[in-house]
Amino acid sequence: MAKKVVKTKPKLAVWKFASCDGCQLSLLDCEDELLAVADAIEIANFLEASRAVVKGPYDLSLVEGSVTTPHDAERIQQVRRESRYLVTIGACATAGGIQALRNFADVKQYTSIVYPTPQYIQTLKKSTPITDHVFVDYELRGCPINKMQLVEVISAFLNGRKPNIAPNSVCMECKRRGTVCVMTAYGTPCLGPVTHAGCGAICPSYDRGCYGCYGPKETPNTTSLSEWWNAKLGVKNEDILRAYRGFNAYSDAFRRQSESYEK
Amino acid sequence: MKSEKKIKTTAPKVSAKAQSASAAPAKPKQKLSQLRVDYLARVEGEGGMIVKLKGDTVTDVKVRIFEPPRFFEAFLRGRRFTEAPDITARICGICPIAYEMSAVHAMEDACGVHVTGPLRELRRLIYCGEWIESHVLHIFMLHAPDFLGYEDAIQLARDHGDLVKMALKLKKIGNDIVTFVGGREIHPINVRVGGFYKTPRKKDFAELEEKLKWARDAALKSVKFAATLPFPDFEQDYEFVALRHPDEYAFNEGRIVSNRGIDIPIREYEDHFQEEHVEHSNALHSRIKKRGAFFVGPNARYSLNFDKLPPLAQDAAKEAGLGPTCTNPFMSIIIRCVETVYACDEALRIIEQYEQPDRPCIDVQPRSATGFGCTEAPRGILYHRYRIDNNGLILDAKIVPPTAQNLKIMESDLANFVPKFLHLPQDKLTWQCEQALRNYDPCISCATHFLKLQIERE
Numbered sequence: 075m076a077k078k079v080v081k082t083k084p085k086l087a088v089w090k091f092a093s094c095d096g097c098q099l100s101l102l103d104c105e106d107e108l109l110a111v112a113d114a115i116e117i118a119n120f121l122e123a124s125r126a127v128v129k130g131p132y133d134l135s136l137v138e139g140s141v142t143t144p145h146d147a148e149r150i151q152q153v154r155r156e157s158r159y160l161v162t163i164g165a166c167a168t169a170g171g172i173q174a175l176r177n178f179a180d181v182k183q184y185t186s187i188v189y190p191t192p193q194y195i196q197t198l199k200k201s202t203p204i205t206d207h208v209f210v211d212y213e214l215r216g217c218p219i220n221k222m223q224l225v226e227v228i229s230a231f232l233n234g235r236k237p238n239i240a241p242n243s244v245c246m247e248c249k250r251r252g253t254v255c256v257m258t259a260y261g262t263p264c265l266g267p268v269t270h271a272g273c274g275a276i277c278p279s280y281d282r283g284c285y286g287c288y289g290p291k292e293t294p295n296t297t298s299l300s301e302w303w304n305a306k307l308g309v310k311n312e313d314i315l316r317a318y319r320g321f322n323a324y325s326d327a328f329r330r331q332s333e334s335y336e337k
Numbered sequence: 338m339k340s341e342k343k344i345k346t347t348a349p350k351v352s353a354k355a356q357s358a359s360a361a362p363a364k365p366k367q368k369l370s371q372l373r374v375d376y377l378a379r380v381e382g383e384g385g386m387i388v389k390l391k392g393d394t395v396t397d398v399k400v401r402i403f404e405p406p407r408f409f410e411a412f413l414r415g416r417r418f419t420e421a422p423d424i425t426a427r428i429c430g431i432c433p434i435a436y437e438m439s440a441v442h443a444m445e446d447a448c449g450v451h452v453t454g455p456l457r458e459l460r461r462l463i464y465c466g467e468w469i470e471s472h473v474l475h476i477f478m479l480h481a482p483d484f485l486g487y488e489d490a491i492q493l494a495r496d497h498g499d500l501v502k503m504a505l506k507l508k509k510i511g512n513d514i515v516t517f518v519g520g521r522e523i524h525p526i527n528v529r530v531g532g533f534y535k536t537p538r539k540k541d542f543a544e545l546e547e548k549l550k551w552a553r554d555a556a557l558k559s560v561k562f563a564a565t566l567p568f569p570d571f572e573q574d575y576e577f578v579a580l581r582h583p584d585e586y587a588f589n590e591g592r593i594v595s596n597r598g599i600d601i602p603i604r605e606y607e608d609h610f611q612e613e614h615v616e617h618s619n620a621l622h623s624r625i626k627k628r629g630a631f632f633v634g635p636n637a638r639y640s641l642n643f644d645k646l647p648p649l650a651q652d653a654a655k656e657a658g659l660g661p662t663c664t665n666p667f668m669s670i671i672i673r674c675v676e677t678v679y680a681c682d683e684a685l686r687i688i689e690q691y692e693q694p695d696r697p698c699i700d701v702q703p704r705s706a707t708g709f710g711c712t713e714a715p716r717g718i719l720y721h722r723y724r725i726d727n728n729g730l731i732l733d734a735k736i737v738p739p740t741a742q743n744l745k746i747m748e749s750d751l752a753n754f755v756p757k758f759l760h761l762p763q764d765k766l767t768w769q770c771e772q773a774l775r776n777y778d779p780c781i782s783c784a785t786h787f788l789k790l791q792i793e794r795e
Contacts, residue, residue, distance in 0.1 A: 091405070092404075092405040092407055093430075094427050094428060094429050094430040095429065095430045095431060095780075096427075096429070096430015096431070096433070096523040096524060097430065097523075098430075099430045099431055099523060100523065102474065102478060103512060103522055103523070105505040105506065105508055105509040105512070106505075106509070108505065109491075109494060109501070109502075109505075112491045112494075117489075117491060121376055123478060123479075123489050123490065123491075124488050124489030124490075124491065124492075125488050125489065125768075125771070126488035126489060126492070142405045142406075142407075143405045145403075146405065171407075171427075172407070172409075172412070172424065172427045173407040173408060173412075175408075175412040176408055176411075176412065179411070179412070181408075183411070184408040184411035184412070185406070185408070185411075187408070187410060187411040187414070187733075188406065188408055188409075188410045188411055189406070189614055189621070190612075190613070190614045190621075191614040191616075194614060194615075194616045195406055197405065197406055201407075217427065217524060218430060218521075218523040218524055273521070276520045276521055276526055277520070277526050277534075279520075280520050280526060280527050280533075280534045280535040281534050281535045281697075282526060282527070282534040282535075285423065285526075287524070313417075316416065316417065316420070321427065
């Protein structure tokens, strides 16, 4: 097939699966950058922002949300086929989200708690991350994502380079901004040592322990942290379990750690 | 059909030109049997609509919600009462403050504590931020393009660059408030049962205060802008429901009132309102018992609380041609602008009078009880009810978001709107139906814990 040498703007698509819309809202929250972004790329499919839809294929697809219905499990395959690069944004798309708490329970029981007529509801037993279904080029973490990291990811993919996003822990961000450790100084339980950086270590700067919005960092030592919480801070096992059962409960590291407290 | 089509057939393709030609000559009447939008754009979440017609009579209207269920009320069981604000915030990325506020008020109600003074004021301040951010997003990015015949705000920006830039700056100031008090704009981290984790120092408000003075003027300009938009003649007889507080335009506290006699404390909500499950929707539909549909959100709030607005906001509304009540849902865009003026003005008042409290929160000890919370999310009242035990574990939870409460009225608006405008070409009528739903700033992610349009003729 002969390649055209016509210069066109790269096409961006934004897809939504089970989620709160917050991560794609991050794009609209880039108030200072939005018009510049819209200048550099063609926003070809972004239903939260526009009723105009340009056909695929797309150069970059941003996928928000987790797969929770039979229809969505089919739809993600189609999205993949239409996308040159597919980047998942947020904890739902990368780890199944808070709705993955069903994965530890009986979804039938859940349906009957919330809906008077459960037979109207079509849902899968598990809420799963996008990578369980299709090849994902890059996963951007967070509940919600950091909008400046989103701009970095868009810019990196459109320029054919790797996003400059560190996989280390929230602790590194606390050190860099000069926040006193809330765990050693005040005895406040904090998931910072095992949690992926990216938020900017907001919670400790507000005198609160990290609660794991960005999911596990690379090589997290969750067992060591949990023992510390228990021995030095007197946190009960049931509360350690709850701490890992948050927005990234179904990520490997957090899931294994929480399950070790279920016996 | 399946996935191929589902993905590509999103909003109907209508050129901006076709839309802006408002005086389009009536075409020879095509035999229209259905109006259908599979995926409604410029709303938060996934939904669609279908309107079925027999001749010129509407036989069926369905606002379809296929946003997948996420089961919040189920997995809240067994969680600590202190976790409810952070968890329920994740129901909606656009109005997380509303969820956090209804949750903390419900938990404090259960535990028998009441937050007052500067902590109460800070809660109002962060709510001002969410109202500004959410309202300005809807006014300029989601709703105004409909009135002016653009597909989106980016297209709008090509012809009205200064207006969109002003809007983005104003929206950002709303987000600045939420970030300043809450730590970040989406899913803020600083709200807790009993107050906050950390309170700001008085002197740190200086920069925000300067920005808010500009914002209040910009909001007044947006009221003037909204007043110039073309509005369809569509006055409806609604039962409006909103919070009402004796001393203020209600955000967090008050009684639930209506223009047809409801005047109840929050804890009696479920005695008067019920939810029902319909097959075409993953969101439950709310109704007033023995009466039916009701309306929550800007028109309701404004019409029930006009006397509680300060003179600045009242005068701006009057100049824009609004009376003390407003029953045209399309004019909600003007009311959102008026409420933005109010939120900027109220934020400035709070900042001016603020004194940092000695402690960022008050102690809250759990006890076996049921607690009720209802606050004014930008889209209308958001109701939470929790039953907790002596250890502070949640036994059960109920959450009724504003969009679920508005679903019935959205369907009845479509049923009443379509017959009046059948002379319009189908693409324009379809677009106007979408707009009629966007009047409610529907947040489908919330409602499911919704939009495609379809009009069908037999």
